[in-house]
Amino acid sequence: MKNLFLTVVCGLSLACNAIASDPKPANVLFIMIDDLRPELGAYGSTAVKSPNIDSLASEAVLFANAYVNVPVCGASRASMMSGIRPTEKRFVGYQARIDEDAKGAETLFGYLKKQGYYSESIGKILHFSEDSKADWSTPPWNPTGKIKRIGHRNYQSAENIASFLKNRVGPAYEAADVPDNHYFDGMIADQALASLESASERDQPFFMAVGFLKPHLPFTVPLRYWDLYNEADINLASNPLMPMGAPRQAIHSWGELRKFDGIPKAPHPVPDAMAKKLVHGYLASVSYSDAQVGKLLAKLEQLNLDDNTIVIVAGDHGFSLGEHGLWVKHSPFDVATRTPLIVKLPTALTETSTMGRLLGSTLSESTLSKSTLSKRDEPTPILNPGVGVAEGLVEFVDIFPTVLELLGKPMLPQLQGDSFVSQLLDSSAPGKAAVFPRWHAADVIKTDRYAMTEWFDQRGQVTARMLFDHLNDPSESVNLAEHKGYESLVTELHEQLIVLRESR
Numbered sequence: 001m002k003n004l005f006l007t008v009v010c011g012l013s014l015a016c017n018a019i020a021s022d023p024k025p026a027n028v029l030f031i032m033i034d035d036l037r038p039e040l041g042a043y044g045s046t047a048v049k050s051p052n053i054d055s056l057a058s059e060a061v062l063f064a065n066a067y068v069n070v071p072v073c074g075a076s077r078a079s080m081m082s083g084i085r086p087t088e089k090r091f092v093g094y095q096a097r098i099d100e101d102a103k104g105a106e107t108l109f110g111y112l113k114k115q116g117y118y119s120e121s122i123g124k125i126l127h128f129s130e131d132s133k134a135d136w137s138t139p140p141w142n143p144t145g146k147i148k149r150i151g152h153r154n155y156q157s158a159e160n161i162a163s164f165l166k167n168r169v170g171p172a173y174e175a176a177d178v179p180d181n182h183y184f185d186g187m188i189a190d191q192a193l194a195s196l197e198s199a200s201e202r203d204q205p206f207f208m209a210v211g212f213l214k215p216h217l218p219f220t221v222p223l224r225y226w227d228l229y230n231e232a233d234i235n236l237a238s239n240p241l242m243p244m245g246a247p248r249q250a251i252h253s254w255g256e257l258r259k260f261d262g263i264p265k266a267p268h269p270v271p272d273a274m275a276k277k278l279v280h281g282y283l284a285s286v287s288y289s290d291a292q293v294g295k296l297l298a299k300l301e302q303l304n305l306d307d308n309t310i311v312i313v314a315g316d317h318g319f320s321l322g323e324h325g326l327w328v329k330h331s332p333f334d335v336a337t338r339t340p341l342i343v344k345l346p347t348a349l350t351e352t353s354t355m356g357r358l359l360g361s362t363l364s365e366s367t368l369s370k371s372t373l374s375k376r377d378e379p380t381p382i383l384n385p386g387v388g389v390a391e392g393l394v395e396f397v398d399i400f401p402t403v404l405e406l407l408g409k410p411m412l413p414q415l416q417g418d419s420f421v422s423q424l425l426d427s428s429a430p431g432k433a434a435v436f437p438r439w440h441a442a443d444v445i446k447t448d449r450y451a452m453t454e455w456f457d458q459r460g461q462v463t464a465r466m467l468f469d470h471l472n473d474p475s476e477s478v479n480l481a482e483h484k485g486y487e488s489l490v491t492e493l494h495e496q497l498i499v500l501r502e503s504r
């Protein structure tokens, strides 16, 4: 009954301070999935099998247009965990560190630790475990393989291990018939389950960040996840060509994939049969990570932590699987910058049965009583807080302030994003007017309809430009930047980009 009361208060205030005013502070389970593009059933993909994340999404707000600020692991994570935007000099590559690039900045996990939270990192969260290490309540936990020299590749087959130890190269994929926890993500899940048990016994709220490594290359996952797919049925990218009129700056040689055994050297493309194998491996890897997420969600429920825990599932950037002839990330294209973001509020706030209906009607009444339209007889639609598909734009620098608002913690001056709590309470609420990913010399402005990339030289002069109309060309096949009739739009977007560049 207490929760119900607080829920009503939350509804009346049209903010989510109820979580904060609850005498028992909410926990956060933050799950990152490396290199995950929106290749999930919940995002409309019919190619992949992702039942666990899909199930979570049905009880959460799914952000259909969530963009990272840098399409590479380390920099994306550093920017997100500090709430600070990348620049030409800050959070540039995979080796970016918060404690070097943004010295003195608070981290999300460190700030929550100061606020009384138990902050814990399991698996891949920041690129370096040493980065801002003291901000965690306990040293970051990472899995180790039997043969250290193989590192993150974590091959299990004797043949691949021998090949790697001899030649320092191995294949881009592997399908060993082993249990989940012979590969790293199964170990990470096991550790996270144990940590959730410990957390449930601790009289302290937690911020638990769990980072799964797949579908990052190499696609080394148990055979049974490969067996979920028939390779012959796998479709290759429908837009395998560079956009018409794309500048040369848009092309890269996807070196991260080429270093694996058997992949053609630049500038040669991946043959179709190999491309099918790689896409198969990516899908199998997504299903493997999805299964690990399922274990965490089941444990959360089993421990009765779900009613008081915010669950966030996020990628760290997108991934090209042959789109534009490209592979991996490292580009300003939409396929490399858009990533999944799903946020589930504690069950006590989003229960769709009695409590949900009460909350919905409370919100409606509250809105009506404040509205000048309230004298009319048109009812405000019943809202369904915490559930739905949010089409409005968000970007990853917004995650830090959102978590603070949900937990009722004071904001920090360093934060360069905006809370999207309004979209969590009502998924149809508007998102941002624009979001701003960037990659090396390229800055992107993405609005509801358009995406424009500008490449800048060291003097700040534009050297190349791409403009796409996502309404008519969502797969980015025609660069409109030099087309007649787009001059004023280009100028307008350019001016917004300059304002952003000068503000960060």
Ligand SMILES: [Ca+2]
Pocket (backbone or CB within 6 Å): 034, 035, 072, 073, 074, 216, 316, 317
């Ligand atoms: Ca990544």
